[in-house]
Amino acid sequence: MKKRKKTYLKNRVIFVDEQLIKNGIRIDGRKLDELRPIEAKVGVLKNADGSAFFRLGNTMAVAGVFGPRKVYPKHEEQAEKAILRTQYKMAPFATETRGRPGPNRRSTEISMVTRNSLLPVIFVEEYPKTAIDVHIEVLQADASTRCVGINAAALALADAGVPMRDLVSSCSAGKVNDTVVLDVAGKEDTEGELDLPIAYYPKRNQITLLQMDGIADSSEVKKIIQLAVKGCKQIYEKQKEALRSKYALEKMDDVIS
Amino acid sequence: MNEEKTETKRKLVIPGDELGEGRAGHGTYEENGKVYSSCIGLAEEKNGILFVIPLSGIYNPKRGDGVIGKVESIIFSKWIIDINSPYEAVLSLSEATDEFIDTTKVELTKYIDYEELIFAEIMSITKTKNIQLSMRNRKCRKLRGGRIIKVTPAKVPRIIGRSGSMVEMIKEITGTQVVVGQNGIVWVKGENEEIAAEAVLEIEQKSHVSGLTDHIKAMLEKKMVGQKKQNTYVNEEKKEEEDLFEKEEEDIFEK
Amino acid sequence: MIELDTHLIRHMALDEKRIDGRSPDEYREITIEPDFVTSAEGSCRVKIGNTEVLVGVKIDVAEPFADTPNEGVLMVSSEFVPLASSDFESGPPGEESIEVSRVVDRTIRESKAIDFEKLCIVPGEKVWMVCVDIDVLDYDGNLIDASSLAATIALMNARLPDLNDEKKSIYGKKGKNKLPMSGMPLATTFAKISGKIFSDPIKIEERSLDAVLTVGTAVKDGKTMLCAMQKGGTGGFSLEEIEQIFDMAIKKGDVLRKKAEKFV
Numbered sequence: 001m002k003k004r005k006k007t008y009l010k011n012r013v014i015f016v017d018e019q020l021i022k023n024g025i026r027i028d029g030r031k032l033d034e035l036r037p038i039e040a041k042v043g044v045l046k047n048a049d050g051s052a053f054f055r056l057g058n059t060m061a062v063a064g065v066f067g068p069r070k071v072y073p074k075h076e077e078q079a080e081k082a083i084l085r086t087q088y089k090m091a092p093f094a095t096e097t098r099g100r101p102g103p104n105r106r107s108t109e110i111s112m113v114t115r116n117s118l119l120p121v122i123f124v125e126e127y128p129k130t131a132i133d134v135h136i137e138v139l140q141a142d143a144s145t146r147c148v149g150i151n152a153a154a155l156a157l158a159d160a161g162v163p164m165r166d167l168v169s170s171c172s173a174g175k176v177n178d179t180v181v182l183d184v185a186g187k188e189d190t191e192g193e194l195d196l197p198i199a200y201y202p203k204r205n206q207i208t209l210l211q212m213d214g215i216a217d218s219s220e221v222k223k224i225i226q227l228a229v230k231g232c233k234q235i236y237e238k239q240k241e242a243l244r245s246k247y248a249l250e251k252m253d254d255v256i257s
Numbered sequence: 258m259n260e261e262k263t264e265t266k267r268k269l270v271i272p273g274d275e276l277g278e279g280r281a282g283h284g285t286y287e288e289n290g291k292v293y294s295s296c297i298g299l300a301e302e303k304n305g306i307l308f309v310i311p312l313s314g315i316y317n318p319k320r321g322d323g324v325i326g327k328v329e330s331i332i333f334s335k336w337i338i339d340i341n342s343p344y345e346a347v348l349s350l351s352e353a354t355d356e357f358i359d360t361t362k363v364e365l366t367k368y369i370d371y372e373e374l375i376f377a378e379i380m381s382i383t384k385t386k387n388i389q390l391s392m393r394n395r396k397c398r399k400l401r402g403g404r405i406i407k408v409t410p411a412k413v414p415r416i417i418g419r420s421g422s423m424v425e426m427i428k429e430i431t432g433t434q435v436v437v438g439q440n441g442i443v444w445v446k447g448e449n450e451e452i453a454a455e456a457v458l459e460i461e462q463k464s465h466v467s468g469l470t471d472h473i474k475a476m477l478e479k480k481m482v483g484q485k486k487q488n489t490y491v492n493e494e495k496k497e498e499e500d501l502f503e504k505e506e507e508d509i510f511e512k
Numbered sequence: 513m514i515e516l517d518t519h520l521i522r523h524m525a526l527d528e529k530r531i532d533g534r535s536p537d538e539y540r541e542i543t544i545e546p547d548f549v550t551s552a553e554g555s556c557r558v559k560i561g562n563t564e565v566l567v568g569v570k571i572d573v574a575e576p577f578a579d580t581p582n583e584g585v586l587m588v589s590s591e592f593v594p595l596a597s598s599d600f601e602s603g604p605p606g607e608e609s610i611e612v613s614r615v616v617d618r619t620i621r622e623s624k625a626i627d628f629e630k631l632c633i634v635p636g637e638k639v640w641m642v643c644v645d646i647d648v649l650d651y652d653g654n655l656i657d658a659s660s661l662a663a664t665i666a667l668m669n670a671r672l673p674d675l676n677d678e679k680k681s682i683y684g685k686k687g688k689n690k691l692p693m694s695g696m697p698l699a700t701t702f703a704k705i706s707g708k709i710f711s712d713p714i715k716i717e718e719r720s721l722d723a724v725l726t727v728g729t730a731v732k733d734g735k736t737m738l739c740a741m742q743k744g745g746t747g748g749f750s751l752e753e754i755e756q757i758f759d760m761a762i763k764k765g766d767v768l769r770k771k772a773e774k775f776v
Contacts, residue, residue: 067315067343068315079385108607108610109610109611111607112610112611112744113742113743116744116746120747120748123295127343128385128386129343130343158296158297159297159313161313161315162296162314163286163296164272164295165286165288166272167272203293205751206748206749207743207748210725210742210743210749211742211743213740214622214739215622215730215732215738216737218738218755218759221741221758222751225751225754229751240271243271243297247269247297248465
């Protein structure tokens with residue numbers, strides 16, 4: 001994760017922490033507690049029952065949802081509730097170095113934590129013996145790919161008409177040059193000290209995804225989580241906006257008496 | 258005055274939006290004494306029950322719904338019907354006909370065969386989502402020929418229109434038979450069935466447009482003029498027996 | 513297969529009671545056996561209650577990764593072998609197995625316990641590659657903590673093989689140099705059941721929980737810090753619950769470190 005910049009002085013290796021923050025401004029011009037630009041659009045795919053596109057700076061992902069539908073293979077079916085199957089994958093061209101196509105350990109783990117971040121809001125009991133399939137495709141990766149995937153997936157689930165208690169919003173916070181920042185990206189990701197992605201369930205003020213790369217003392221970690229929650233609340237507003245705007249015109253005035 | 262009523266009643270809500278205090282109806286949930294929306298839809302209130310009409314989502318089967326289904330398999334004295342839902346629907350022989358049929362002598366496929374389409378009514382739904390169909394209602398029948406269109410179940414009210422006005426208009430202008438299933442399957446049959454099908458799809462796409470009825474009417478009339486120019490004769494007979502609620506001359510059990 | 517009822521677990525949890533009589537912050541009995549396997553450069557067998565894991569550390573010379581030419585390599589994998597539980601199937605690692613190995617990996621890696629530059633033999637050409645393999649032998653919950661404990665002790669006792677004149681590893685006898693490792697990174701897992709927090713969940717508790725949080729801790733500059741986190745389960749945590757777990761993780765981590773120190 002973090003690679004300190006090495007340089008050689010008289011054949012001795014010394015470390016130089018690259019200046020990624022100057023006077024409270026980050027290398028991409030953002031303030032310490034500022035998110036990258038957000039773009040959210042709902043209903044972007046024709047085939048999927050629900051879909052959404054989400055972008056945070058240079059990281060973008062599209063999510064498609066199928067279901068609730070019959071479960072294949074049948075033995076995965078659960079008698080009292082729907083199962084949620086989540087697949088996160090990165091397109092081979094999403095990263096600077098081409099990624100090998102196909103699932104890997106990282107994408108398997110991210111699929112799992114993504115599923116666990118969304119389950120708390122879904123009314124799985126309303127559709128027993130069915131499967132709700134969520135597919136996330138990361139199109140371009142610049143840190144926080146799992147967060148962007150979750151943001152898109154939550155919107156896609158709502159678009160598909162899957163009954164939910166709330167949306168789920170996700171972003172990361174971390175430490176760069178010993179400073180706590182929101183939404184680590186670019187060089188901050190490769191050279192920073194700590195990265196902490198979360199997913200947030202606004203209505204219950206609960207964290208549904210929590211991971212951390214880096215080492216810090218617990219009081220600092222608490223601060224970082226609080227900052228990430230702040231970021232998630234902003235993302236939540238953008239998600240709601242995107243959802244409303246797709247359906248804004250549906251009034252059905254001259255239909256229902 | 259009407260518009261005012263519509264504005265407050267049909268507010269667009271998304272999952273998590275607060276609807277107020279009251280009883281939680283369809284499309285909502287209750288938490289800490291308040292009712293919230295569980296889907297994207299239009300918020301409504303009736304007799305103290307707060308509910309949401311969903312604008313998307315799979316078909317949610319309800320008792321009394323008329324649905325179009327296709328025979329998937331036949332087991333013992335029942336047909337298993339695919340009604341565009343993850344849940345199977347069953348039509349038992351006793352619900353299909355009053356006739357006494359000796360199943361040891363006659364095969365069920367003689368009555369309704371694999372892959373055939375039927376229009377049936379949902380008689381009951383168990384807690385485990387087992388759906389029982391019935392064809393006793395005189396509206397129910399086999400649907401022979403024609404073609405089907407799949408639409409989002411949430412758009413079905415639009416396709417039917419207020420008191421059936423939209424679907425009646427399609428039938429009249431195109432001279433086709435149109436049967437609309439609550440489960441998002443629409444069946445059309447007639448010489449101009451493609452035009453009727455296009456109209457149904459157009460309604461689904463443009464369901465949010467106001468003055469949709471006029472828009473569809475204009476579209477149909479334009480297409481029919483084009484069609485008439487192609488046809489060497491106008492088929493007046495198509496206008497007969499198009500009532501959705503009248504049985505066809507062919508009985509369901511015609512051999 | 514008829515098994516214990518999760519309803520019972522959840523019901524007892526409301527009063528902070530557990531089916532095996534433990535208190536909420538109590539770990540099961542822990543047995544540690546370092547150097548269990550002599551074919552490995554380091555190993556450790558750990559039992560936490562009925563959960564048993566065996567970790568083997570194999571170290572060999574390898575080429576470094578292109579972007580870190582002066583650093584050694586750490587790889588952690590785990591296998592849930594079928595003999596450990598009727599739930600485990602043979603075949604490639606499933607998501608739970610992958611999760612265990614990746615969380616144990618991050619706990620060690622992010623704590624900076626291993627100085628990877630010290631694992632460099634010939635810059636750009638040869639470095640030490642440390643492979644940590646977790647073999648789950650018996651499953652009764654909390655594989656992450658057992659694996660992390662075994663992995664850390666195995667690594668702390670591991671010896672780099674001696675090198676011959678061609679800079680190739682000599683196996684068969686114990687190397688002179690220890691693997692450079694410090695800080696004793698350990699993962700501690702806490703389950704939320706019926707709104708209450710419990711440490712070291714057993715299998716049936718894992719099946720009954722709302723949510724689970726694993727927190728890795730390590731000692732850096734004399735202070736116990738957090739170095740990894742992983743939330744699991746289908747529910748969520750409030751910020752207060754998370755902070756409560758942080759405090760428990762630091763406490764429990766230190767207790768485990770004290771225990772483990774005797775075996776290093």
